[in-house]
Amino acid sequence: MDSLQIIADEIAACTKCELCKGRTNTVPGEGSVQAKILFIGEGPGAQEDKQGRPFVGRSGKLLREMIREVGWKEEDVFIANVVKCRPPGNRDPKPEEIATCQSYLNRQIALIDPKIIVTLGRHAMGRELPEMKISQVHGKVFRRKNGRYFVPLYHPAVALYSPAQKVTLMKDMKKLAKFISQL
Ligand code: URA
Numbered sequence: 001m002d003s004l005q006i007i008a009d010e011i012a013a014c015t016k017c018e019l020c021k022g023r024t025n026t027v028p029g030e031g032s033v034q035a036k037i038l039f040i041g042e043g044p045g046a047q048e049d050k051q052g053r054p055f056v057g058r059s060g061k062l063l064r065e066m067i068r069e070v071g072w073k074e075e076d077v078f079i080a081n082v083v084k085c086r087p088p089g090n091r092d093p094k095p096e097e098i099a100t101c102q103s104y105l106n107r108q109i110a111l112i113d114p115k116i117i118v119t120l121g122r123h124a125m126g127r128e129l130p131e132m133k134i135s136q137v138h139g140k141v142f143r144r145k146n147g148r149y150f151v152p153l154y155h156p157a158v159a160l161y162s163p164a165q166k167v168t169l170m171k172d173m174k175k176l177a178k179f180i181s182q183l
Pocket of ligand 1: 041044053054060081
């Protein structure tokens with residue numbers, strides 16, 4: 001039977017794409033298997049690569065602060081990325097790298113079975129809404145046929161450099177928290 005640990009062990013040994021060559025640590029994701037909310041970011045940065053944990057750098061600090069501010073606890077969320085190894089120089093993950101890595105994320109989603117998937121930034125959104133512009137759909141709730149909800153948000157890294165985007169992200173996050181509390 002599959003488990004988050006089995007998936008993390010497979011990721012740790014993965015050499016399916018070029019990204020394995022530059023990594024220090026793989027970053028499978030972290031959180032509870034019972035999480036109702038799954039956050040999906042883009043890919044590990046320098047700090048994440050060093051520590052093997054997602055969202056532990058500057059944008060991660062902001063994300064975790066926002067998660068706390070809307071009242072969610074660690075056990076309510078799982079935090080993952082579309083690619084599990086750091087793209088060199090923090091470049092965008094390539095479509096073929098996302099495609100190669102996608103089975104790990106799909107297996108994590110199948111196990112966790114979250115009520116809501118929250119994507120951070122356009123690369124993670126591309127999984128669900130490939131033709132949409134994030135500026136048009138951020139903060140909107142999409143209901144999927146399988147009963148799961150999907151919500152695209154701006155990436156917290158953008159909010160670090162733009163006070164206006166930070167306000168928007170926080171507003172979207174609060175709206176999302178309200179929606180979840182009413183489910
Ligand atoms: N940005 C991401 O998209 N993911 C991380 O884990 C860290 C920064």
